[in-house]
Amino acid sequence: MIRLKEKVKAWLGPLWWYSAVMFCVQRFGDVVNLFTGLWLVPNWVPREELGALLPLGQIGGLLGLPLAILLTPFLKFLNAFGAKGEFGKVKSLLCDALVLAGLSAFVISAYTWYTAPLVLERLRISGSTLIWLLCGIAVTSAFMPVLNNGLQALKLFRCIGAVGLASAPVRLVFLVLLLPSLGLVGFFSAQFLFNVTTLGVSFWGLREVLSRDVQRESYRMHWREMAAYALPIAVVMAVSNVAATVQLLVIRQRLPSVESAAYYFVSKFAEIPYVLWSAIAVVFFPIVSEAFEKGRDTRTMLIRVMFFTVGGGAFLAVILGVGSGWLFAQIPRWHDYAPSAYLVGWMAMTNVFRVAFNCFSTHEMACRRFGFVVYVVPLALLESAVLVSLTGYGFFEPYLPHAWVQWMASLRAARLEFIVGVMFVSALATFLCLIIQMSLGRSGAKKVSV
DSSP states (O other), rough: HHHHHHHHHHHHHHHHHHHHHHHHHHHHHHHHHHHIIIIIHHHHSHHHHHHTTHHHHHHHHTTTTTHHHEEEEEEHHHHHHHHTTTTEEEEEEHHHHHHHHHHHHHHHHHHHHHHHHHHHTTOOOOHHHHHHHHHHHHHHHHHHHHHHHHHHHTOOHHHHHHHHHHHHHHHHHHHHHHHHHHHHHHHHHHHHHHHHHHHHHHHHHTTTTTTSOOOOOGGGGGGGHHHHHHHHHHHHHHHHHHHHHHHHHHHHHEEEEEEEEHHHHHHHHGGGGGHHHHHHHHHHHHHHHHHHHTTTTOHHHHHHHHHHHHHHHHHHHHHHHHHHHHHHHHHHGGGGGGGGHHHHHHHHHHHHHHHHHHHHHHHHHHHHHHHTTTHHHHHHHHHHHHHHHHHHHGGGGGSSOOOOOOOHHHTTTHHHHHHHHHHHHHHHHHHHHHHHHHHOTTTTTTBBOO
């Protein structure tokens, strides 16, 4: 049996073998997460607050965004040094990144305390406990990619698989214990405890490289290179996170509670096309990064992965689009959201286009190329501007001609279907741009020299 496994592994290669392993691990987690997201959470979180879950979760990530940007070059160069066997530099990078994350925790706590109340007010949510939980989630979420990339750099995919296998059941246990008595606070308490548990397991997986047996080695000579790599990614990360936050805030703030709750259910089903990419994403970056650092061609790998993830995701999106109405009709507690069921197919295809961009941009970043920045940033900013201005057109009445304001009012933009339509068009435009970029052979339009 072991010999057969080794033959299959050799035939598939590291990318597809470990992707298959992660796919099996993650599908177990998906079953648990579907039960959690579609049954357990709606059972204990009131409908008036259910629509706030997604924007609050996004806010936690946005609060930790400055730290995530600072840590961006660490993540790539962990893989670069690991591919070259320079584990002394890997240890130095890990230690410095963890120190930076620890120091930044105080800054994150300070501005969270001052800014979160304003956000909660607009989300129609109250409670100082939530502020501290969001702060804790922001800090722990900033640590997690550092440790995860450390595991990837050292190709500790078994540890990553173990974390993935245990993550959903652990989170479920926390939710079962905390949701019934604490509701919304219990949901985010469970998320925070889950993050802490994941960090503990990741530290354990990296115990060897962080031990005294590995001597630290300076990476000062790479600082300029790291800064050049970090700048375009920082721009994309900042704009993308702001755009995602705007989407969720507009839905929660400008729409009735029943529609924002409907979007919660629609988005949960629409995430299904991510299943193929999420399995491959774990190993795609480090393997492409290693191949690039060793001078090997990676374009064939990119095309195969895009064909598999986008084609498979589109097939799942069609199934979801056809069957979502029937599915919503089967569950009594979902009947209030049945009028929005048809949006599942549109959101699923939106996510298919996003999968394509995630796959392409991951490949390009692993190869130190950032040509996609020239179109993804303007499109994300344009989408945010459209959503904010058209759903809040009243702001422009004193400044724009009356006919323009009337036209904006006639669109009735403060509807879930309109907002989903804008998101779909934006994702489609990004997809078409990357197809043009690939067909012109200009994926390396902006390359950071080594």
